Amino acid sequence: MKALAEPPEFVELALWLHDAVYDIKASDNEAMGADMSRRLLQEAGAPGPVDVITGMIMSTTPHDVPTVGDAALVSDIDLSILGIDQDKYDSYTDEVRHEYSWVLEADFRLGRLKVLNSIFPEAPHSITRLVSISG
Numbered sequence: 001m002k003a004l005a006e007p008p009e010f011v012e013l014a015l016w017l018h019d020a021v022y023d024i025k026a027s028d029n030e031a032m033g034a035d036m037s038r039r040l041l042q043e044a045g046a047p048g049p050v051d052v053i054t055g056m057i058m059s060t061t062p063h064d065v066p067t068v069g070d071a072a073l074v075s076d077i078d079l080s081i082l083g084i085d086q087d088k089y090d091s092y093t094d095e096v097r098h099e100y101s102w103v104l105e106a107d108f109r110l111g112r113l114k115v116l117n118s119i120f121p122e123a124p125h126s127i128t129r130l131v132s133i134s135g
Helices: 008-017 029-044 050-058 069-083 086-099 105-119
Strands: none
Touching: 008 029, 008 050, 008 069, 029 050, 050 069, 069 086
16 A cells, blocks of 8 residues: 555554544544644654645545545545455444444444445445455
């Protein structure tokens, strides 16, 4: 993946930080994580434009998935779980279901469908077609 990123250090930072805030009952995790990451990167004197890195973090939101550049690469890597083999994907969905065990089954299924439809309104499983995992 490093060969696809320009520069790879920014993509790597975005990937490390994109789930820094994770509250399953919140709808603004990416924004909160980007804000926290902005502060951390500025305080650490991290290399590169902080806005570029936090923009890549925001690219992992289900709405407005980017189609080009490093933000699209970050988004594809984040979504790569959707392209793994069936057994691993089934394990992943079991883990997600466990996280949301407080949600009724019918509501959970509807919510998952909404999330997947917001990511793939016209159904490609790799937005940039750069990330393809066959298992």
